Amino acid sequence: MSAYRIAANKLRTTSILSVRTESPTVTTFTFKDRECARAKPGQFLMLWIPGVDEIPLSILDVGEDGAVSVTVKKVGEATEALHRMKAGDFVGVRGPFGNSFTRKKGKILIVGGGTGMAPLWFLVKRLLPDVERLVFVMGAKTEDELLFMDGLKKMLIGGNRQLVATTEDGSCGITGLCTEPLDRLLTNERFDMVYTCGPEPMIRKVFELAEKCEVSFEASLERLMRCAIGLCGSCVIGKYRVCRDGPIFTSKQLREVEAEFGSSKRDFDGKRIPL
Structure with missing residues (x-):
């Protein structure tokens, strides 16, 4: 396994910076993570909700300041627990994983x-x-x-x-x-x-x-x-x-x-x- 994959697969803890409601069932969470800040469009991460479960999430955005965002729909126990979390709460992160979209012109x-x-x-x-x-x-x-x-x-x-x-x-x-x-x-x-x-x-x-x-x-x-x-x-x-x-x-x-x-x-x- 490459050094990159080993680094990406290591579980890191980070605190939630912000929580934004997108719809009655969908929320966006933003946090800092150095590895995921290198992500490309199409890649995903694994987000660990302490004491509950770990779930895969597509990466919504990476800001110029390195802030990483994911958007989550409330569909089960893990996502319901995540929706109850607020800025300052801690989560675990692995990733980024997978390939990315090919960037085309035209x-x-x-x-x-x-x-x-x-x-x-x-x-x-x-x-x-x-x-x-x-x-x-x-x-x-x-x-x-x-x-x-x-x-x-x-x-x-x-x-x-x-x-x-x-x-x-x-x-x-x-x-x-x-x-x-x-x-x-x-x-x-x-x-x-x-x-x-x-x-x-x-x-x-x-x-x-x-x-x-x-x-x-x-x-x-x-x-x-x-x-x-x-x-x-x-x-x-x-x-x-x-x-x-x-x-x-x-x-x-x-x-x-x-x-x-x-x-x-x-x-x-x-x-x-x-x-």
């Missing part, structure tokens, strides 16, 4: 759904200075669940930048899923790369549209993760381990695991279960 299409917006926010900030055009399609069930919308509106101002919002209940933007505007966008304009993160059935649909239009594609996948360094195998998809070979996968890699991609994952016992 015309870029980004598609995000739910808390899958987190790594895409980090990606947009790094891409904007160099791209020719950037279109960001974001989706959620309701307007309250459209994460980082105000910040994206400020970043995506200008003739070569566009933000498209969709909600399932029609409370904001286009009514329907965030995949619905994609066919038109990909038909009317030639993009150099499509990036996506969100619920896996959504990612599968974006993948199929990108394949149809023969556009380069990268997706961030989520699986059950324990070790984060490729040893336990709990995050396997086909021949790949998401924590080590991903979490960013290309269209070529996803073609190799089409039997599982978008339809199933492994549970705590290693059994394949529907998504």
Whole structure:
């Protein structure tokens, strides 16, 4: 194991600097960590909630001052415990782990759904200075669940930048899923790369549209993760381990695991279960 991986895998303790509510069920936490401050868009970390559990989280942002942010949805015991924490409380950190998005220039299409917006926010900030055009399609069930919308509106101002919002209940933007505007966008304009993160059935649909239009594609996948360094195998998809070979996968890699991609994952016992 490389010196970098050994350093990244060492558990460090740090205090929470700030807590920001994003929606009724989603909160962003910021802290300092020297190793994670070196992270690239798409990488993840393991956050330990003392006395409860350790969970994998995509890195939302790394500030110029080295502050690291993660955005967490309340979905179970560990995330509920984390949501009760406040500035000054201590957590444990390992990481950053995994690979990162390929930074492309030219015309870029980004598609995000739910808390899958987190790594895409980090990606947009790094891409904007160099791209020719950037279109960001974001989706959620309701307007309250459209994460980082105000910040994206400020970043995506200008003739070569566009933000498209969709909600399932029609409370904001286009009514329907965030995949619905994609066919038109990909038909009317030639993009150099499509990036996506969100619920896996959504990612599968974006993948199929990108394949149809023969556009380069990268997706961030989520699986059950324990070790984060490729040893336990709990995050396997086909021949790949998401924590080590991903979490960013290309269209070529996803073609190799089409039997599982978008339809199933492994549970705590290693059994394949529907998504």
